Amino acid sequence: GQIVHLADYRPTDFVLERVDLTFELDPKNTKVEARLIFQRRESADRHAPLVLDGDELKLSSLLLDQVELPAAQYEATPDSLTIRDLPAESPFEICVTNYINPQVNTQLMGLYRTNGVYCTQCEAEGFRRITYFPDRPDVLAPYTVTIIAAKEGNPLLLSNGNFLGGGNYDEGRHFAAWFDPHPKPSYLFALVAGDLGVVEDTFTTMSGREVALKIYVEHGKEPRAAYAMDALKRSMKWDEERFGREYDLDIFMIVAVSDFNMGAMENKGLNVFNDKFVLADPETASDADYANIERIIAHEYFHNWTGNRITCRDWFQLCLKEGLTVYRDQEFSSDMRSRPVKRIADVRHLKSEQFPEDSGPLAHPPRPDTYREINNFYTTTVYEKGAEVTRMIATILGAEDFKKGMDLYFERHDGEAATVEDFVRSFADASGRDLSQFSLWYTEAGTPLVSVSSAYDAGKATFSLTLEQTTAPTPGQPVKQPRHIPLSLALILDNGQIAEPQAVEGGEYRDGVLHLTQRNQTFSFSGISSRPVLSINRSFSAPINLHFEQNAADLVQIARHETDMFARFQALTDLALPVLIAATKAVQKGEDVRTDADLIATLIEIIGDDALEPAFRAQALALPSETDIARELGGNTDPDAIHKARNATITAIATAGQDTLRRLADDAANGEAYSPDAGSAGRRSLRNGALTFLAFAEGTPERAAKAYAGATNMTDLAHALSVLTQRFPDSAETKEALAAFEKRFADNALVLDKWFSLQAAIPGEGALDRIKALMKSKHFIATNPNRVRSLVGTLAFSNPTGFHRADGAAYRFLAEQIIAIDKRNPQLAARILTSMRSWRSLEASRADHAKAALSTIAEAKGLSTDVSDIVGRILK
Ligand code: BAL
Ligand code: ZN
Numbered sequence: 001g002q003i004v005h006l007a008d009y010r011p012t013d014f015v016l017e018r019v020d021l022t023f024e025l026d027p028k029n030t031k032v033e034a035r036l037i038f039q040r041r042e043s044a045d046r047h048a049p050l051v052l053d054g055d056e057l058k059l060s061s062l063l064l065d066q067v068e069l070p071a072a073q074y075e076a077t078p079d080s081l082t083i084r085d086l087p088a089e090s091p092f093e094i095c096v097t098n099y100i101n102p103q104v105n106t107q108l109m110g111l112y113r114t115n116g117v118y119c120t121q122c123e124a125e126g127f128r129r130i131t132y133f134p135d136r137p138d139v140l141a142p143y144t145v146t147i148i149a150a151k152e153g154n155p156l157l158l159s160n161g162n163f164l165g166g167g168n169y170d171e172g173r174h175f176a177a178w179f180d181p182h183p184k185p186s187y188l189f190a191l192v193a194g195d196l197g198v199v200e201d202t203f204t205t206m207s208g209r210e211v212a213l214k215i216y217v218e219h220g221k222e223p224r225a226a227y228a229m230d231a232l233k234r235s236m237k238w239d240e241e242r243f244g245r246e247y248d249l250d251i252f253m254i255v256a257v258s259d260f261n262m263g264a265m266e267n268k269g270l271n272v273f274n275d276k277f278v279l280a281d282p283e284t285a286s287d288a289d290y291a292n293i294e295r296i297i298a299h300e301y302f303h304n305w306t307g308n309r310i311t312c313r314d315w316f317q318l319c320l321k322e323g324l325t326v327y328r329d330q331e332f333s334s335d336m337r338s339r340p341v342k343r344i345a346d347v348r349h350l351k352s353e354q355f356p357e358d359s360g361p362l363a364h365p366p367r368p369d370t371y372r373e374i375n376n377f378y379t380t381t382v383y384e385k386g387a388e389v390t391r392m393i394a395t396i397l398g399a400e401d402f403k404k405g406m407d408l409y410f411e412r413h414d415g416e417a418a419t420v421e422d423f424v425r426s427f428a429d430a431s432g433r434d435l436s437q438f439s440l441w442y443t444e445a446g447t448p449l450v451s452v453s454s455a456y457d458a459g460k461a462t463f464s465l466t467l468e469q470t471t472a473p474t475p476g477q478p479v480k481q482p483r484h485i486p487l488s489l490a491l492i493l494d495n496g497q498i499a500e501p502q503a504v505e506g507g508e509y510r511d512g513v514l515h516l517t518q519r520n521q522t523f524s525f526s527g528i529s530s531r532p533v534l535s536i537n538r539s540f541s542a543p544i545n546l547h548f549e550q551n552a553a554d555l556v557q558i559a560r561h562e563t564d565m566f567a568r569f570q571a572l573t574d575l576a577l578p579v580l581i582a583a584t585k586a587v588q589k590g591e592d593v594r595t596d597a598d599l600i601a602t603l604i605e606i607i608g609d610d611a612l613e614p615a616f617r618a619q620a621l622a623l624p625s626e627t628d629i630a631r632e633l634g635g636n637t638d639p640d641a642i643h644k645a646r647n648a649t650i651t652a653i654a655t656a657g658q659d660t661l662r663r664l665a666d667d668a669a670n671g672e673a674y675s676p677d678a679g680s681a682g683r684r685s686l687r688n689g690a691l692t693f694l695a696f697a698e699g700t701p702e703r704a705a706k707a708y709a710g711a712t713n714m715t716d717l718a719h720a721l722s723v724l725t726q727r728f729p730d731s732a733e734t735k736e737a738l739a740a741f742e743k744r745f746a747d748n749a750l751v752l753d754k755w756f757s758l759q760a761a762i763p764g765e766g767a768l769d770r771i772k773a774l775m776k777s778k779h780f781i782a783t784n785p786n787r788v789r790s791l792v793g794t795l796a797f798s799n800p801t802g803f804h805r806a807d808g809a810a811y812r813f814l815a816e817q818i819i820a821i822d823k824r825n826p827q828l829a830a831r832i833l834t835s836m837r838s839w840r841s842l843e844a845s846r847a848d849h850a851k852a853a854l855s856t857i858a859e860a861k862g863l864s865t866d867v868s869d870i871v872g873r874i875l876k
Contacts (some may be wrong), residue, residue, distance in 0.1 A: 006316040006369040007539065012134055013044035016141045017091060021131070023588065025118055025149035025193055030111060031060075034131040039091040039282040046088045052081040052096075052132035055110070055125070056275060059132070061149075063095040066321035081132040096132050105129070106783060106824040114259035115218070116153065118195030119272060121265055124315055124374045127186035135310045138417040140183035141376040149193050156216065156696070157636075158192040159501040160184070162250045164652045166436035166543075180268055183415060185311055190267030191254045192216070193807045199225040202841040203233055203247070211247050216255040216587070222632050224279040226256065226678065228297050229402060235298040238332050245305045247425060254278065258749060259572025261785055261827045264296050267302035268641035272501040273300070274546035276750055277787055280693075282674040287681035296338065299329040305410065313417040315374045319366040319442070321434020322378075323386015327394075330387060340565035341615040347540045348619075349564070350388065350628050354380040355545075359448045360837045361874050363474035366443040367420045371475075372869040375827050388442045388543040393427055394440065395486045395513060395541050403430035420464045436725045437517060438484040448483055450516065452548040456531040456821035463491060463532055464524040467516050469544075475873070477716050488564075496561050500552065502527030511711045513541065526634040533557050534572075538564040538846060550574065552598050559602050565616055572606070572620050576649075579690040580629050583645035587636060593645055595652035599847070604657040607686070610858075637839045639800040643763060647696065654697035661697070674713040681715070688719040695727045704735035714751070722758055728763045742779075752779050758793035760802075767802025768810050771795055785828050792817050796835035803835070803841065811836075818867060819860045826864030833857070833870050851875070 024031040038050065059076040062069045064086070074083040075488040086092060099874035105112035110129025111120050120126070128135040145159040151174045157166065161180025169175040196216040203211045213232060215225045232254070249269045256275035264273040279294040281290055306328060307321035336340045357363060358378055364377070364705045366386045371377055394402040405427035414423055419440050426433045451468045467487075468650040471480035491499040501509075506523040508515040514523060535553045537546055558571035576599055583593040608619045626646055630637045654661060657720065665687055672680060695704055701724055708720035721741060724734040738759070745751035756779070760771050771791055774780060795803050796814055803810045814836070822829035857863070858871045 001371055001372045001869065003372050004374075005313075009314050009316075011041065012136070012139060013041055013048040014038040014050050014086075014134070015041055016134060016139050017543045019141045019143045020146075021143065021553060022143065022146045023148065023191060023439050025102075025147065025154065025240045028101050028480060029104055030100050032098055032100060032131045034133065034491075035094045036094045036095075036096070036133070037091055038086075038094060039725055040086065047084075050083045052083075052087055053125070053128040053135040054079045054081060054132045055129045057081075057098050057100070057129070057132060059098055060099040061095075065093050066095070071805070076132075077175070079128075083427045087289075098131055107827065108259060108261045108785070109827070112259075114257045117196065117255075117257060118149075118192060119152075119194075119257050119381045120189065120191045121261065121272065122189050122266075122267070123187040123265060124378075125187075130189075130583045133186055135186050136314065137185040137187060138314060140185055140311070140415075140417060141190065142183055143180045143302045145180075145189075145495065146175055146177045147193055148173055149190060153195055154193045155195055155382065156193060158190075158216075158253060158255070158270055160190055160270050161187070162269075171495040171830075172263045177451055180249075182266050182309070184308060185417065188266070188268045188308055188311075190265070190270040190272055192270065192272065195219070196255065197222045199229055201229050201233065201864060202400075202489070203236050205246045205461055207246060209246075209250075211236075211249070212251045214253045215278065216253065217275065218256075218258075218353065221256075221275075221279055224281050224649050225256070225597075231297040232301060234336065235301040235332060236292075236296070238335065238744070239302060239305070239328075240497070242331065243305070243328070245302075245408075247304065247412070247524070248309070252301075256716050259784055259788070261825070264300045266300040266307055268304070268308050271300045274786065276753070279750060280676070282676070282713040284714055284745070284748055286718055286754075287676060287684060289714075290676035291333070291337070291678075295329050295333050298332045299325055302328045302332070309415065310410070311369075311417045311421050315371070315377070316367055316375075317419050317534065318377060319382045319386030319389075320423055322383045323366060323388075325642060326383050326387035327390035328431060330391075338613060338615055341613065341619060341678075341682070342571075343539055344569045344616070345385075350380075350384050350543060351631070352625060354384050355544075356627075356838050357387070357834075358382055358445060358474070359472065360840070361876060362834060362837045362870070363445040365445045365477075368609070368797070370526060371442070371555060372831070373865045375866050376777075376830055376869050383544060392441065392542060393424075393435070393438070394484050395488065396435075396484070397431045397513070398511065399567075401426070401433075404430035405702065413543060414841070415695065417617070418732070426523070434530070435484075437482075440481055440483045444483070445473065445477055446471040446480060447543065447545055448485060448796075449486065449545045449547060450487070450537075452534075452536060453535055456528070458529065458531070460526070461528050461656075462524055462526045462529045463499075463534075464522055464536070465514075466520070466522045471680075475876070482517065482519045485542045485544060487514045487516055487536055488512055488538040489514055489534065489536045489565075490562070491528060492535060492562070493528075493532055494530050494556070498563075499525070499528050499532050501525035502705060502727060506549055535562055535564065535567045537570075537864050539571070552596075554754060556598055558601050559606065565613075567704060568606075569616070569619055572603065573624055576623050577601065578634050580624060580642075580646055580649055581632060583649050584629060584641050585636075587641040587645045587648070593648035593652070595649050598655045600653050602662050603653060607657070607690075608660040613682060614686040615678065615797070617687045618682065619683035621651075621686070621693065630800070630838075630841070636843050637838075637841050637846075638843050639804040640806070643801045650693060651696040654693035658697050661690040665703070667692055684715050684719075688716065689720065692723055695723050701733040703727040704728070705737065708733075708737045714754075718754055722761075725758050725762050729764075738769075746779070749786070753786050754791040755792040756780075756787065757798075760791050761799050763799060763801040765802065765805045765807075765809075767799050768805065768813055771802075772813070783824065785825065788821060788828060789832070792821075793832050793835075796832055804846055806840055806846060808846065808853065811850050812852035812856070815856045818857055819863075822864050822867045823862075826866035830870045831865035833867060833874075836874055837873070 020035040022033040102111045109126035147157040157176035159178035164177040166176035197219040199215045202214045254271045256278035260274035306324045408430045409426035448471045555571045562568045579596045704723040713716035
């Protein structure tokens with residue numbers, strides 16, 4: 001793979017006016033005929049050849065305006081087709097015929113087979129594995145698609161757009177034709193054929209059009225698609241109400257498949273989903289599964305406007321559609337569920353995934369300017385940081401101007417392939433605000449560190465706040481410029497009221513938001529009658545690290561009384577992290593772990609406070625994770641010490657808070673019939689959090705075993721099993737529960753994934769042998785991405801002590817696995833390999849082992865561009 005540069009972007013020489021595809025499906029030998037109408041762009045060179053992309057293709061025939069082209073006029077290789085001497089002025093038709101083999105397509109890019117179903121995945125560059133094509137997102141055209149296939153096994157023949165018609169074709173075969181009037185790039189193409197069950201419904205849009213809704217799943221699984229359908233209808237309604245966006249075809253289809261690299265894909269009118277994010281019922285799906293289904297159904301649907309109607313000019317602009325659409329799905333979930341709890345969960349996720357990416361060798365801006373393999377840029381930075389950047393625009397502009405900016409963006413760019421600059425310009429023009437400095441968030445990588453100091457002058461009734469921002473260098477960006485950082489803040493007075501300053505000097509402060517724009521800046525707030533407690537970066541208004549030596553009493557006050565629930569959660573975290581760090585250091589020195597009394601008292605008070613939302617209390621109870629502690633330590637990480645220290649801290653808190661925890665474990669949500677709504681899920685999460693803590697205080701598996709036996713839904717069942725496996729892996733109760741679980745769910749792939757990942761997450765150096773044994777289990781399927789992620793992915797991403805074994809054996813195992821997986825599925829291999837991105841922050845001997853394992857990968861023969869790009873950057 002060559003390095004691609006944003007600076008090299010230029011439009012195509014030819015405009016694609018229409019696409020007409022005919023597929024004759026066959027598992028091993030599918031015929032693809034593509035009729036493409038092109039016209040040379042006026043500005044293009046009269047002699048420029050037409051160059052089409054391919055990937056592992058073999059040309060079968062090539063016609064120009066229905067006449068076979070002489071061999072001298074073109075050149076076909078597996079990855080390109082170049083045609084010369086094409087008309088200078090008039091439109092012309094190219095007809096390409098080629099044959100592909102879906103059966104052997106294990107990359108799951110292009111046209112492939114999954115459980116007997118034909119299915120496609122084209123983003124980012126999969127369409128070129130189907131036929132020669134200008135496979136880039138700025139080439140938009142309407143598509144007509146005809147699918148011909150054996151009737152047997154393929155009653156369903158689906159593609160994008162509206163159904164035109166179908167019928168018998170020839171002996172044993174039938175056909176269906178689809179027309180998508182909305183010009184789209186090839187990455188949004190989809191085809192599905194096979195024999196599936198369907199759940200049907202309708203949605204009436206705001207202008208009164210009836211849209212047919214269909215969700216296709218394997219026969220027998222239809223009842224498990226009911227929640228997805230409900231989420232779809234709510235998404236459609238919400239996008240009309242909140243963003244004024246109406247659906248634009250007669251039909252919207254979702255197909256659930258079991259082999260899929262990503263979560264889901266927003267193909268126009270025909271979304272294809274990893275079935276993990278469609279199928280749910282109380283017996284087999286957890287509350288987290290339901291929430292993910294709701295979120296991802298919404299996300300893919302929202303792409304219809306942010307991604308499909310307005311798409312990306314080039315792949316550097318990926319965050320234009322992904323960051324914005326994640327922002328939209330976060331807002332949707334916030335409206336459907338609890339806004340503060342959603343914010344807390346999103347920020348936890350951002351800090352545990354994106355912050356490490358942003359501070360390591362894979363750091364890149366949300367809008368990068370080079371790539372070697374675009375598949376490797378479907379990252380948490382493009383998605384989640386992209387969403388944070390969108391959120392900051394909303395914070396800076398305020399709700400009204402943000403809405404005006406969104407409306408202007410839709411109005412200006414509908415039907416276009418746009419850029420991040422177009423997006424930002426819409427907000428600048430709608431609001432009159434200069435967003436040029438703000439745009440650095442898109443082009444610079446790294447998480448800014450904002451250091452805060454404050455002083456209160458009682459005589460002058462003035463509070464002054466000095467802020468300094470720095471961003472560490474990231475690969476390719478040694479020097480960083482100061483950014484525009486919107487910091488929501490409150491000055492909380494003795495009486496709990498939020499101070500209204502008479503005046504603020506030193507920079508912009510409006511509606512509770514301080515605009516930090518310089519490297520060093522001092523703001524002075526006058527008319528502050530008593531020393532205030534500063535609550536800063538409320539709601540996590542900016543994705544930054546904050547350095548502020550705030551005293552424990554102030555943190556306790558925020559944790560107890562802030563009206564911003566995120567700030568309360570953050571204050572608790574700020575109380576807990578130093579305690580956990582001190583505990584880690586104590587473990588390393590062989591000393592006793594001491595747990596701070598303020599932390600214990602505040603935490604127990606909060607989790608026992610029935611006036612607070614249970615889901616919030618559950619978030620408070622779930623202390624910073626081992627990964628959070630490692631990040632806070634910032635280097636020389638010893639995962640075993642962190643694990644021991646965190647467990648000792650939990651034991652101390654749980655022992656002190658036993659009465660409260662028992663009340664929570666016994667009371668909340670008991671006897672409640674299962675419903676996936678946020679309120680019920682929150683009650684379960686608090687009860688289950690209490691169960692986890694009590695296992696530490698009590699030190700025996702009895703309570704968890706009893707919870708397992710009495711569980712009436714997957715949330716409680718899987719949680720009880722996770723307490724058993726995490727805390728008492730060798731107990732008879734755990735072995736019994738695991739065996740019962742396996743037996744009960746032996747024919748449910750998604751639940752078996754849970755069974756695998758629960759075991760792969762068991763801490764300690766025994767993890768590796770356990771995982772090797774599980775890979776020999778009859779249930780292990782190496783070709784199924786979900787299964788591989790549940791075992792190898794869980795070890796690498798979610799089992800710090802198991803993965804970072806001091807002897808490096810798990811790194812060597814990962815290297816072998818990556819090399820093996822890469823041969824089948826490079827995208828999957830590259831994704832799992834990113835688990836090694838923080839290897840340099842490990843203590844020296846582990847880092848040596850990690851480096852050696854990475855070098856083995858780097859030296860392996862025949863690596864994909866995906867893996868070679870990641871390993872190269874990680875080692876650099
Ligand atoms: N476009 C890839 C899947 C998603 O982000 O929706
Ligand atoms: Zn997306």
